[in-house]
Amino acid sequence: MNIYISLDTCAQSVGSFEIFEKLKGINNPTFTLNKRSTRALMWLEPLLEIEQDNKQIAISNVENIDIENILKNPLNSKNLIDNIDNQPYLKNQHRVIFKNLGKNDPTSIEDYKKLGGFRALETVLKMESKDVIEKIKIADIRGRGGAFFPAYIKWQTVLNVQSDIKYVICNADEGDSGSFADRLIIENDPFSLIEAMIIAGITVNAKEGIVYLRSEYPNAKKVLQKAIDIAYQNNYLGKNDSYEFDLYIVTGGGAYVCGEETALIESLENKRGLVRPRPPLPAISGLFNKPTLINNVLSFIDIVRLFEGSRDTHTTPLQLSGAVKREGLFEVANDITIEELISKFADTPIDDIKAVQIGGPLGAFVPKEKFYLKLNNDELSKEGFILGHASVVAFNKNTNMKDILLNLIDFYIHESCGKCTPCRIGQVRLKEILTDLHLNTQSNLILLYDLLDTLKEASLCGLGGLTHLSALSSLKYFGNDFGIVDIQ
Ligand code: NAI
Ligand code: SF4
CATH class of the missing domain: 3.40.50.11540 (NADH-ubiquinone oxidoreductase 51kDa subunit)
Structure with missing residues (x-):
C-alpha cells in the first residue's frame, strides 16, 4: 500500500505534518509513505491518497486520531473519496500551468x-x-x-x-x-x-x-x-x-x-x-x-x-477563498462565470454571497447582480473590474462593505511607499472623507470623486493608481452600507 500526503503550507496549516510524522513513526511494513505535491483542493486537506492493488482512493480532512483505523481498513474511513480525479471539482478543471500538482514529490x-x-x-x-x-x-x-x-x-x-x-x-x-x-x-x-x-x-x-x-x-x-x-x-x-x-x-x-x-x-x-x-x-x-x-x-x-508541448490552450488559474464551502485553485480553460465558479466549483449558494473582490486588494468589488460576468480580463474591464492575478475573495451576505473598504484603505496607507504625493497624502484624505464626513452631501461626494480621479491619474504606480476600483465599486453597488441614499 502506498500512502501519499502533501506537506505544502496549506496542508501543514491544518495538521498534515503531524499526520506525516505519526505515519512515519508507525512500524508497519505493509505501507510506504510518500510526500506528494498538493492537489490544491484546500477544503479537503489534510488529504491522504492511498494506492492499493491498482485502486486509488483518497481520504479527506484526516485527523491524527483516525490514522490507526485508516491503516486497518482504509475503505471504511469517513470522508472517503473514490478516485479523486473523477470528482467534478477536479475533472472539470483544465490544469496546464498546474498540471504536475498531485503527481510528484516536489523535490524529486x-x-x-x-x-x-x-x-x-x-x-x-x-x-x-x-x-x-x-x-x-x-x-x-x-x-x-x-x-x-x-x-x-x-x-x-x-x-x-x-x-x-x-x-x-x-x-x-x-x-x-x-x-x-x-x-x-x-x-x-x-x-x-x-x-x-x-x-x-x-x-x-x-x-x-x-x-x-x-x-x-x-x-x-x-x-x-x-x-x-x-x-x-x-x-x-x-x-x-x-x-x-x-x-x-x-x-x-x-x-x-x-x-x-x-x-x-x-x-x-x-x-x-x-x-x-x-x-x-x-x-x-x-x-x-x-x-x-x-x-x-x-x-x-x-x-x-x-x-x-503541454500548453494546449490558454487557462486561468482562479484562486478562490473567503465565504465559500470549497476554497482552492480552479484552473479552467474556458471563461467560466463568477456564478459558475461559486455555485458549481465551490458548491456555495449564490444567495449566501454579497460580493467578490477579484484581483487582490486593489481589485474592484463585483456585486451579486454581476455574477453573470465571465472571469476574463477583457469582459471584466468593460464593466470597470479587473482580473489581475486571478484571485477571487467572496464576502458573505452579512458583510458591511464600508468596513471592508476602510480596512483596505488602512492597508493602502500602511503600504504606500510615499514616493508620490497623490498616494502618500491622498490615501489618508480618502479615509478621512469616508470616515468622518457625511457622504450624503453632494459637495463631499464631488470631493471624494475628485480625489479618486487624482489618485488614478497622477499616482506613480498601481497602489495609488488602482485605489479608485475598490472605492468606486463599493460606493456604487453598496451605497446603503455607507448610508448614501441617492448618489448622483
Ligand atoms: P504595466 O502595464 O505598467 O506593465 C506591465 C509590464 O510590462 C511591466 O513589467 C513593464 O515593465 C512591461 N512593459 C510595459 N511596456 C513595455 C515595453 N514597451 N517594452 C517592454 N516592457 C514593457 O503594469 P504594472 O504597473 O507593472 O503592474 C500593474 C498590475 O500589477 C496591475 O494590473 C495589478 O493587477 C497587478 N498587481 C499584481 C500583484 C500580485 O501580487 N501579483 C500585486 C499588485 C498589483
Ligand atoms: Fe509609492 Fe506607488 Fe503609492 Fe506613489 S502610488 S506613493 S509610488 S506606492
Whole structure:
C-alpha cells in the first residue's frame, strides 16, 4: 500500500505534518509513505491518497486520531473519496500551468522528468532566440502578474539591448490578499520554475537569475532552495557544455509595494523599496542599470508549458477563498462565470454571497447582480473590474462593505511607499472623507470623486493608481452600507 500526503503550507496549516510524522513513526511494513505535491483542493486537506492493488482512493480532512483505523481498513474511513480525479471539482478543471500538482514529490527531479520535465529546455536549446520569442508571440502569452502585457515584447526588448550583463528576475512577491498561485508552484513544482528561468536566460542572453520571494513564504523558500541545489548537482544550473546560468533566491522585507517591479529592483539593490519612475523600463535599464527581464511566476510557467508541448490552450488559474464551502485553485480553460465558479466549483449558494473582490486588494468589488460576468480580463474591464492575478475573495451576505473598504484603505496607507504625493497624502484624505464626513452631501461626494480621479491619474504606480476600483465599486453597488441614499 502506498500512502501519499502533501506537506505544502496549506496542508501543514491544518495538521498534515503531524499526520506525516505519526505515519512515519508507525512500524508497519505493509505501507510506504510518500510526500506528494498538493492537489490544491484546500477544503479537503489534510488529504491522504492511498494506492492499493491498482485502486486509488483518497481520504479527506484526516485527523491524527483516525490514522490507526485508516491503516486497518482504509475503505471504511469517513470522508472517503473514490478516485479523486473523477470528482467534478477536479475533472472539470483544465490544469496546464498546474498540471504536475498531485503527481510528484516536489523535490524529486526524477518525478519531474517523468512528467515531461526539461523537455522544454531541450527544445529551446535547439532553437534560435528569435524563434523562441516568435513562438511566445504566436501563442499570445501575456504577463500573469496582473497587467497582461505581451510577454514576447519584454523578452524581445531585453534580447535587443546590447549589454555584457543582463538579469532574469522572477517576481514571486505574491502580496495580493487571496492570491496563492505563485506559492503553489514554488512549493509543489519548483523545477518547472527553475527550467523556465533557464530558458529565459538562454533566450535573452542573461547568465544570472534571481527569484524575489516574499518573506512570508518560508516553506516555499526551503523547497525552492532544495530544488535549486539539486538542479546544480545535476548540471542544469551553473556552467555546462551548452550554457551558463546561475540562480538564487532573495527574500523581500515584507513591503507590499516591492511586488511592483521597480520597487522590487530597488530592494534587490539593497535600497528602500521605493517605486522608480518609468521610463526607463526595467527591460532596458533595470537591476544595477542593466537590461532585466522580470516576469511573474505563472508567466514563466506558461512559457515552459509552451515549449514542453503541454500548453494546449490558454487557462486561468482562479484562486478562490473567503465565504465559500470549497476554497482552492480552479484552473479552467474556458471563461467560466463568477456564478459558475461559486455555485458549481465551490458548491456555495449564490444567495449566501454579497460580493467578490477579484484581483487582490486593489481589485474592484463585483456585486451579486454581476455574477453573470465571465472571469476574463477583457469582459471584466468593460464593466470597470479587473482580473489581475486571478484571485477571487467572496464576502458573505452579512458583510458591511464600508468596513471592508476602510480596512483596505488602512492597508493602502500602511503600504504606500510615499514616493508620490497623490498616494502618500491622498490615501489618508480618502479615509478621512469616508470616515468622518457625511457622504450624503453632494459637495463631499464631488470631493471624494475628485480625489479618486487624482489618485488614478497622477499616482506613480498601481497602489495609488488602482485605489479608485475598490472605492468606486463599493460606493456604487453598496451605497446603503455607507448610508448614501441617492448618489448622483
Ligand atoms: P504595466 O502595464 O505598467 O506593465 C506591465 C509590464 O510590462 C511591466 O513589467 C513593464 O515593465 C512591461 N512593459 C510595459 N511596456 C513595455 C515595453 N514597451 N517594452 C517592454 N516592457 C514593457 O503594469 P504594472 O504597473 O507593472 O503592474 C500593474 C498590475 O500589477 C496591475 O494590473 C495589478 O493587477 C497587478 N498587481 C499584481 C500583484 C500580485 O501580487 N501579483 C500585486 C499588485 C498589483
Ligand atoms: Fe509609492 Fe503609492 Fe506613489 Fe506607488 S502610488 S509610488 S506606492 S506613493
